[in-house]
Amino acid sequence: DGGITQSPKYLFRKEGQNVTLSCEQNLNHDAMYWYRQDPGQGLRLIYYSQIVNDFQKGDIAEGYSVSREKKESFPLTVTSAQKNPTAFYLCASSIPQGGVIQYFGAGTRLSVL
Amino acid sequence: GDSVTQMEGPVTLSEEAFLTINCTYTATGYPSLFWYVQYPGEGLQLLLKATKADDKGSNKGFEATYRKETTSFHLEKGSVQVSDSAVYFCALSVVSGGYNKLIFGAGTRLAVHP
Numbered sequence: 001d002g003g004i005t006q007s008p009k010y011l012f013r014k015e016g017q018n019v020t021l022s023c024e025q026n027l028n029h030d031a032m033y034w035y036r037q038d039p040g041q042g043l044r045l046i047y048y049s050q051i052v053n054d055f056q057k058g059d060i061a062e063g064y065s066v067s068r069e070k071k072e073s074f075p076l077t078v079t080s081a082q083k084n085p086t087a088f089y090l091c092a093s094s095i096p097q098g099g100v101i102q103y104f105g106a107g108t109r110l111s112v113l
Numbered sequence: 114g115d116s117v118t119q120m121e122g123p124v125t126l127s128e129e130a131f132l133t134i135n136c137t138y139t140a141t142g143y144p145s146l147f148w149y150v151q152y153p154g155e156g157l158q159l160l161l162k163a164t165k166a167d168d169k170g171s172n173k174g175f176e177a178t179y180r181k182e183t184t185s186f187h188l189e190k191g192s193v194q195v196s197d198s199a200v201y202f203c204a205l206s207v208v209s210g211g212y213n214k215l216i217f218g219a220g221t222r223l224a225v226h227p
Contacts, residue, residue: 006156040215042202043157050212077140092155093211099218100206101147102215108198 002027006091006105012113013085021076021108022092028093030095032074033102037088038058046089049074078110086111115128119203119218122167126225134188134221143203143227146170146179148184150218151200156226160188160201193225 007067013019016032027033031050035043046060049068063082068074074093078085089107138144145164149157161170166181175190183215186203203218 004156033215040219042204042219043215045214048212056210056212092157092215100145100213101159101162102213104149104158107154108158 004091004093004103005055005103006089006108007081008108011108011110013110014113015078018077018079019110021089021091021110022103023074025074025091025093025103025105026072026074027093027103028071029093029103029104030071031093032068033092034058034064034074034076035090035092035096037107039092043090044075052074115144115205115207115214115216117205117207119201119221120219122200122220122222123219124223126223127193128195128225128227130209132188132190132193132197132223134201134203135222136186136188136218138184138186138203138205140184140205140207144207144209146177147204147206147215148175148177148186148188149202149204151202151215153199156194157202186198193221193223198223198225 007022028043033048034046044060047066049055065077090107096101116139147162148160150160151157160173163170163179169178177188200220200222202220
């Protein structure tokens with residue numbers, strides 16, 4: 001079955017530690033996205049990538065980094081510079097054209113120890 | 114700028130009641146409009162979409178009509194079930210900086226009781 005796989009489902013970060021969230025898709029989509037979801041709020045865009053080896057900052061990129069070395073994979077690193085990382089992180093993918101559906105993974109819940 | 118405003122939740126209904134969740138938007142140009150649903154502990158799933166004025170999206174008994182004159186895309190269902198309990202997000206899609214940007218409302222939690 002085609003879809004988006006995020007791992008791990010739960011992740012804990014210690015102070016000063018970088019952690020990486022995995023996102024893999026087998027939908028053959030060029031575009032991929034990372035969103036952050038906080039309680040009672042909508043989703044906010046962290047980073048997006050329209051093509052391999054290219055990515056752009058979204059609305060809240062500070063304290064995060066990404067890479068796009070393969071079409072299928074778009075990992076997100078939450079760095080120690082992100083002072084409030086506790087949130088639910090969602091990865092999505094789509095074809096790049098406007099107005100099309102974005103497909104979402106099941107999410108990773110990150111907490112700080 | 115582009116934005117989406119949804120009615121605040123939680124919305125609490127009895128089974129078989131009628132559901133309306135209001136959504137209005139502000140956008141330049143002609144956005145596509147979406148409703149996504151999020152079940153507890155899961156990611157978002159597309160519920161329905163509409164790409165132009167007067168289009169009606171429908172799925173699983175839910176409907177929403179793209180009203181350009183009132184900039185609205187209200188979600189309705191005639192008879193809700195307990196299994197419809199979830200958070201519902203209204204979203205619009207615009208092309209910004211050459212990419213497909215989704216802008217979400219804050220979400221509305223629906224709780225349906227037997």
